[in-house]
Amino acid sequence: DVKVTQSSRYLVKRTGEKVFLECVQDMDHENMFWYRQDPGLGLRLIYFSYDVKMKEKGDIPEGYSVSREKKERFSLILESASTNQTSMYLCASSPIGPGLAGVQYFGPGTRLLVL
Amino acid sequence: KQEVTQIPAALSVPEGENLVLNCSFTDSAIYNLQWFRQDPGKGLTSLLLIQSSQREQTSGRLNASLDKSSGRSTLYIAASQPGDSATYLCAVTPSGNEKLTFGTGTRLTIIP
Numbered sequence: 001d002v003k004v005t006q007s008s009r010y011l012v013k014r015t016g017e018k019v020f021l022e023c024v025q026d027m028d029h030e031n032m033f034w035y036r037q038d039p040g041l042g043l044r045l046i047y048f049s050y051d052v053k054m055k056e057k058g059d060i061p062e063g064y065s066v067s068r069e070k071k072e073r074f075s076l077i078l079e080s081a082s083t084n085q086t087s088m089y090l091c092a093s094s095p096i097g098p099g100l101a102g103v104q105y106f107g108p109g110t111r112l113l114v115l
Numbered sequence: 116k117q118e119v120t121q122i123p124a125a126l127s128v129p130e131g132e133n134l135v136l137n138c139s140f141t142d143s144a145i146y147n148l149q150w151f152r153q154d155p156g157k158g159l160t161s162l163l164l165i166q167s168s169q170r171e172q173t174s175g176r177l178n179a180s181l182d183k184s185s186g187r188s189t190l191y192i193a194a195s196q197p198g199d200s201a202t203y204l205c206a207v208t209p210s211g212n213e214k215l216t217f218g219t220g221t222r223l224t225i226i227p
Contacts, residue, residue, distance in 0.1 A: 041219065042204070042217045042219035043159075048213070101146045102164070102215055104161075105161075111156065
């Protein structure tokens with residue numbers, strides 16, 4: 001079974017803090033994704049990575065950065081957390097290959113509260 | 116820009132009833148469409164994936180249909196059970212792309 005793990009289920013941080021959210025997948029998937037999920041807005045893509053050290057902006061990258069130093073690990077960084085970044089953050093990974101476009105496996109999510 | 120809509124946002128039905136969840140999308144140039152389930156505070160689990168060349172997919176009590184030309188998909192749940200209570204999300208993969216565009220979901224409650 002594919003396993004995607006996220007470092008924390010719940011996190012409380014203060015405005016201005018630097019926040020790291022970690023995601024690890026164990027299936028050697030090429031693609032990894034970070035989403036945030038807010039009521040009424042659904043899931044929105046923040047960043048995705050299609051290879052080690054490669055990244056591409058999603059729909060809402062402002063205020064975030066990412067790091068992918070190893071294939072299995074994709075980190076989301078909030079350089080200076082703000083209250084409007086309070087949200088549920090979901091990580092996903094996907095393989096590449098014929099017929100696999102869009103097949104993503106999700107982690108359990110991290111609920112971040114910024115005070 | 117692709118937009119995915121799910122109406123209603125919430126639905127309550129008595130146990131045992133059959134029900135249909137709806138999903139519509141604005142751009143028919145899709146590679147596939149998926150239905151996901153999300154339990155409260157949890158991640159997403161893929162239920163069914165329909166390739167653009169297919170009309171429907173079935174898994175147990177679930178049946179998903181796709182009408183690409185009209186930009187619509189439905190998820191049919193037969194003989195609903197309390198364990199079906201969750202939020203159901205549909206997502207489309209644009210052609211030539213690895214990214215998903217999600218709808219905002221329908222929160223389903225099955226009343227025992």
